[in-house]
Every structure is written in C-alpha cells, then in structure tokens.
Amino acid sequence: MSTAPHLTFVVPIRHPQNARDWALEKANLARTARSIAGQTAPGWRAVVVANEGADLPPLPAGFEVARVNHPPNPGHDLVKTDRQAAWAVFRRDKGRRVADGLRAAGASRYFMIVDGDDLVSNRLSAHVLENDGANGWVFESGWCLDADGRFAMKLTERFEKVCGTSHILRADLFALPEPETPGYWERVELMLGSHVRVAGQVAQEGRPIAPLPFPGAAYLVGHANAHSLSRGVLRRYFLNGNLVRQPAATLGQLRHLHRVGPAFRQEFMGAPD
Structure with missing residues (x-):
C-alpha cells in the first residue's frame, strides 16, 4: 500500500499441533477473513500470523501472512492442564x-x-475513519454465535470480558517496550495476550x-x-441449570436470542459467494 492504513486487523493463528481439527481451523479462518474483508470503507488491511508450513486457506485482497517459528503451546489443552497455569501459557503464546x-x-x-x-x-473501518484521533474503542456489546450460524445471542454488556475480538486501539496505546527489555513480556501478556484488562489498563494510564x-x-x-471449550448458544444460555434455578431471568433472555438472517449475514459474514 502506498499509504499506511487507518485500521489493521491482526489475526493470530495457533500452532497446528494445538488444533484438534486443522481443517476446521482453516474453515473458521476463511470465514473470519471474509468477515473482515466485508468492510464498507477502504483503508484497512489484515495480517494473519501463522507458523511456517501451516496450511492456510486462500485469503481475500487486503490480507498478508506473517510467518513465525514458535513451538506448540504446551498448556493449550485446558482439559488436560490446570486452568490457571494453562491461561498463563496461553497469554504468552498469543x-x-x-x-x-x-x-x-508496520505503520x-x-x-x-x-x-x-x-x-x-x-x-468498523468506516467508524475508525470517521473518528480519527480517538484513543480507541471497547466492544461492550456484541453477539454470541452458534458454530452452525443459525442462532445468535445479543450480549448487551461486558462483551469484552468474554470475547477476545473486542478492542480497537490507536497504535501508540500499546506502548510496547523493546523486545526482551524489562517489562516487555508483562506488557505483551497484558495488552496482547488477553482481552480482559485492556480497557481498564489504558484508562488507568490516562487514555481511556x-x-x-x-x-x-x-x-x-x-x-x-474453541479455546475455552465453549458450548453452543442454546446450551450456554438456556439448556442449563439456570432454567430451573432462575426460570424468569433465563426466559427473559429470550428477547436477545435471534435466528440469523440476511441483515446479520451482510454485516458480519461478508458478501455472499
């Protein structure tokens, strides 16, 4: 590109040995890439970070691949590992x-x-372009989507606590020290390896x-x-013990459950084939 983009999407891909199903990993990445490429405003680009030799799907225009040589994440499988220890290793790897x-x-x-x-x-690209100069944005609302794409649950608060795809930051807010200098890995794990504390951290630094x-x-x-071994939308929010313990509250969430339709597909799933 002749000029620096106003928004760059960075998509980290796990080591192939950490994927239970690499064909599924590729299919998910293809769907994610098509979603990103559906932006209504130009001036964006995307960088997929993947291991050398990892087989990737064809990617749309605007994408590039950064190849790395990181080893498999030894704590990736949360079923077989202490959860807290596994998340610590995951934050470092991601x-x-x-x-x-x-x-x-780059820029x-x-x-x-x-x-x-x-x-x-x-x-997203249009919003960033129209609000240039802002510190960034946190996604307090979003959707929880079934893997089969039939149902979506609208989450109206604290979305950034459950989804890693939930922040846009102006480049200088990352404030990464030089690699391998004091504080480098702490900052990497805090700002890049996890989404939970990002908004609070930049607010604490005076740049909310x-x-x-x-x-x-x-x-x-x-x-x-799925990294978190998450359940589908219906099991996650309705077909669980809360239906017995808190029937009114659980059934009240039904107003946020939607069958995925054309408008959702157009906004989040990219142009049709």
Whole structure:
C-alpha cells in the first residue's frame, strides 16, 4: 500500500499441533477473513500470523501472512492442564504472535486483534475513519454465535470480558517496550495476550477508550477448536441449570436470542459467494 492504513486487523493463528481439527481451523479462518474483508470503507488491511508450513486457506485482497517459528503451546489443552497455569501459557503464546503481527504490519493508525474464529462488523473501518484521533474503542456489546450460524445471542454488556475480538486501539496505546527489555513480556501478556484488562489498563494510564456505539463482533461458540471449550448458544444460555434455578431471568433472555438472517449475514459474514 502506498499509504499506511487507518485500521489493521491482526489475526493470530495457533500452532497446528494445538488444533484438534486443522481443517476446521482453516474453515473458521476463511470465514473470519471474509468477515473482515466485508468492510464498507477502504483503508484497512489484515495480517494473519501463522507458523511456517501451516496450511492456510486462500485469503481475500487486503490480507498478508506473517510467518513465525514458535513451538506448540504446551498448556493449550485446558482439559488436560490446570486452568490457571494453562491461561498463563496461553497469554504468552498469543501475545508473542500478536506482537509479531504488529511488527510485520508496520505503520498503522489503529490496530484490532481478531481471534481466528470470530466475525467482525463491516462498519468498523468506516467508524475508525470517521473518528480519527480517538484513543480507541471497547466492544461492550456484541453477539454470541452458534458454530452452525443459525442462532445468535445479543450480549448487551461486558462483551469484552468474554470475547477476545473486542478492542480497537490507536497504535501508540500499546506502548510496547523493546523486545526482551524489562517489562516487555508483562506488557505483551497484558495488552496482547488477553482481552480482559485492556480497557481498564489504558484508562488507568490516562487514555481511556470509548464504548463502540454498536455491536462490533460475533463470538463463535460450540465448535471443536474453541479455546475455552465453549458450548453452543442454546446450551450456554438456556439448556442449563439456570432454567430451573432462575426460570424468569433465563426466559427473559429470550428477547436477545435471534435466528440469523440476511441483515446479520451482510454485516458480519461478508458478501455472499
């Protein structure tokens, strides 16, 4: 590109040995890439970070691949490992992949980390372009989407606590020290390896980010490769013990459950084939 993009999406992909089903990993990435490529405004690009030799699907125009040589994540399988220890290793592994992606991308006004099985609104690039100069945005609302794409649950608060695809930051807010200098890995794990504390951290540093004024992403659940071993939408929110313990509250959530239709597909799933 002749000029730096105003928004760069960074998509870290796990080591192939950490995927239960690599064909599914590729299919999810293809769907994520098509979602990103559906942006209604130009001036964006995307960087997929993947291991050398990892087989990737064809990617749309605007994408590039940054190849890395990181080993498999030994704590990736949360079923077989202590959960807290596993998350600590996961933050390091994801964080260094994202850091590699940021360096490979070079200059960009804003960056967004996108998990390789999530979808994004096609309005993001336009919103960033129209609000240039802002610190960034946190996605307090979004969607929880079944892997089969039939049902979506609208989450109206704290979306950024459950979905890693939930922040857009101006480049300088990452404030990464030089690699291998004091504080480097702590910053990488905090800002790039996890989504939970990002908004609070930049606010503490005096540069708060604003809530995105529309649902910005869809969190894919219920597939075999999901990092958090998440259940599908119906099991996650309705077909569980809460239906017996809190029937009124659980049934009240039905107003947020939607069958996926053309408008959702157009905004989050890219142009039809």
